[in-house]
Amino acid sequence: MRKLALAASSLLAATLLAPATATAAPPGDKDVIVRLFQWNWPSVAKECKDFLGPRGVGGVHVSPPQEHIVRKDLGSPWWQDYQPVSYKIDSRRGDRAAFAAMVTACKSAGVKVYVDAVINHMAGQDVPGTGWAGSRYDHYSYPGVYADQDFHHCGRNGNDDIKNYFDRFEVQNCELVNLADLKTESEPVRNRIAGYLNDLLSLGVDGFRIDAAKHMPSADIGAIKAKLSRPAYVFQETTFAAGEPIVPDEYLPNGDVKVFAYGYDIARIFNHEKLSYLRTFGSSLPSNKAVVFTDNHDTQRGHPVLTHKDGGRYALANAFVLAWPYGTPQLMSSFEFGTTDQGPPSDADGRTKNATCFTDGWRCEHRWQVISNMIGFHNAVRGTNVNSWWDNGNDLITFGRGDKGYLVLNDEGSAVTGRSFRTPLPAGRYCDVIHGDFSGGKCSGPVYTVDGGGWFRADVAAHDAIALHANARVG
Ligand code: LAG
Numbered sequence: 015m016r017k018l019a020l021a022a023s024s025l026l027a028a029t030l031l032a033p034a035t036a037t038a039a040p041p042g043d044k045d046v047i048v049r050l051f052q053w054n055w056p057s058v059a060k061e062c063k064d065f066l067g068p069r070g071v072g073g074v075h076v077s078p079p080q081e082h083i084v085r086k087d088l089g090s091p092w093w094q095d096y097q098p099v100s101y102k103i104d105s106r107r108g109d110r111a112a113f114a115a116m117v118t119a120c121k122s123a124g125v126k127v128y129v130d131a132v133i134n135h136m137a138g139q140d141v142p143g144t145g146w147a148g149s150r151y152d153h154y155s156y157p158g159v160y161a162d163q164d165f166h167h168c169g170r171n172g173n174d175d176i177k178n179y180f181d182r183f184e185v186q187n188c189e190l191v192n193l194a195d196l197k198t199e200s201e202p203v204r205n206r207i208a209g210y211l212n213d214l215l216s217l218g219v220d221g222f223r224i225d226a227a228k229h230m231p232s233a234d235i236g237a238i239k240a241k242l243s244r245p246a247y248v249f250q251e252t253t254f255a256a257g258e259p260i261v262p263d264e265y266l267p268n269g270d271v272k273v274f275a276y277g278y279d280i281a282r283i284f285n286h287e288k289l290s291y292l293r294t295f296g297s298s299l300p301s302n303k304a305v306v307f308t309d310n311h312d313t314q315r316g317h318p319v320l321t322h323k324d325g326g327r328y329a330l331a332n333a334f335v336l337a338w339p340y341g342t343p344q345l346m347s348s349f350e351f352g353t354t355d356q357g358p359p360s361d362a363d364g365r366t367k368n369a370t371c372f373t374d375g376w377r378c379e380h381r382w383q384v385i386s387n388m389i390g391f392h393n394a395v396r397g398t399n400v401n402s403w404w405d406n407g408n409d410l411i412t413f414g415r416g417d418k419g420y421l422v423l424n425d426e427g428s429a430v431t432g433r434s435f436r437t438p439l440p441a442g443r444y445c446d447v448i449h450g451d452f453s454g455g456k457c458s459g460p461v462y463t464v465d466g467g468g469w470f471r472a473d474v475a476a477h478d479a480i481a482l483h484a485n486a487r488v489g
């Protein structure tokens with residue numbers, strides 16, 4: 015199964031452009047974003063201080079902070095949070111004070127905070143209800159926030175739902191799975207949304223992941239962004255399937271876009287094809303506008319991507335993501351789920367429990383040794399180009415980054431033994447951060463000596479890797 019022919023058109027799209035220099039768009043000198051999916055505010059705050067800051071993560075992408083519906087009858091599914099009821103900052107993850115404290119803690123740990131902003135729609139419930147913070151609502155009525163005239167009623171398909179993704183009008187003016195679709199072209203609606211985002215900015219937030227971006231005309235997002243009180247980093251959820259009229263490129267004037275094909279392509283290459291195909295990995299979108307990821311909360315539920323369930327293969331794929339100079343890497347941090355709808359570990363009231371890594375179903379992929387150590391590699395090689403590429407025409411690849419880093423990925427079914435590798439690194443002793451942690455000048459794993467010609471000798475086990483970089487030199 016592993017050696018399927020190179021046929022898929024998405025790979026062709028993925029290989030159009032050679033990777034450019036790493037000029038990621040998020041502000042600051044650290045660009046890696048970690049997505050702490052569904053983590054509550056005290057846990058995010060603690061993780062910023064204990065781990066994300068010290069490990070050189072640039073930003074944390076947190077789940078929606080606004081008041082949402084409550085579906086205890088369905089076991090409080092995770093997707094409650096994508097059905098806003100008001101813009102009160104009060105959710106299953108904590109109230110306004112807890113949110114503000116989290117932002118302060120992350121900022122003082124040097125980690126920027128990016129909020130998942132659900133602004134295309136409100137809830138999708140057909141019957142009246144009460145939201146998390148006590149706000150009453152009905153399908154097109156959110157007292158004090160929105161009333162019927164603020165919503166689209168597209169008049170199609172009987173129930174106003176989107177059916178035809180090849181019809182631009184329908185995708186942007188009808189309802190995404192029954193979610194009441196806001197008239198983002200209307201000035202009062204834009205002002206209301208901007209008011210919410212400005213409230214978050216006033217609490218110190220640095221930017222936004224724009225949920226369901228493709229369901230709003232790009233110009234509407236631009237008009238809302240123009241109302242922000244200060245500059246904010248924006249990355250947009252722009253899913254795309256071949257042939258659709260709405261393309262991610264349209265959204266570049268507003269900020270960055272998420273490249274979904276990247277995760278599908280990398281999964282296909284690691285699962286069925288050859289790592290040597292990674293030589294020109296990327297997409298037709300400019301590197302400094304692309305946010306890339308192996309998986310996110312949507313794709314890991316039912317799409318052909320690599321996830322924490324793939325174990326070592328997932329770690330190796332993320333090692334490549336972090337070593338390769340295309341796009342801004344976003345790392346996923348998940349909770350285990352048996353069914354698609356299953357929410358995060360919660361108490362009897364539906365409040366999300368503290369995230370405790372590696373227990374209670376919190377998978378904490380961002381803390382896996384390979385992945386977390388490769389954040390250090392990513393930061394060490396920032397701004398350098400790929401060089402010294404070598405592959406065996408199959409599943410063994412190696413490349414350098416400037417004179418700062420070198421990666422060997424062996425996804426062959428057998429070990430490579432006694433081989434010499436030529437790196438662009440200056441002579442010295444380097445910690446292999448795939449197998450060892452580097453701190454205080456010491457390495458807890460194997461150390462390799464690079465000679466004056468850049469060579470070192472090593473064995474690499476099957477489905478394994480070696481990563482050396484300038485900020486992990488021993489002695
Ligand atoms: C997104 N990005 O653009 C989120 O990443 C994605 O997770 C959101 O859908 C979607 N846009 C809307 O914000 C999620 C679930 C849906 C869920 C929806 C609203 O994937 O399954 O729909 O959030 O909660 C659910 C039910 C639907 C129902 C709808 C309205 O699954 O069957 O029609 O609620 O009641």
Ligand code: CA
Pocket residue numbers: 134185186187188195196229230
């Ligand atoms: Ca819309």
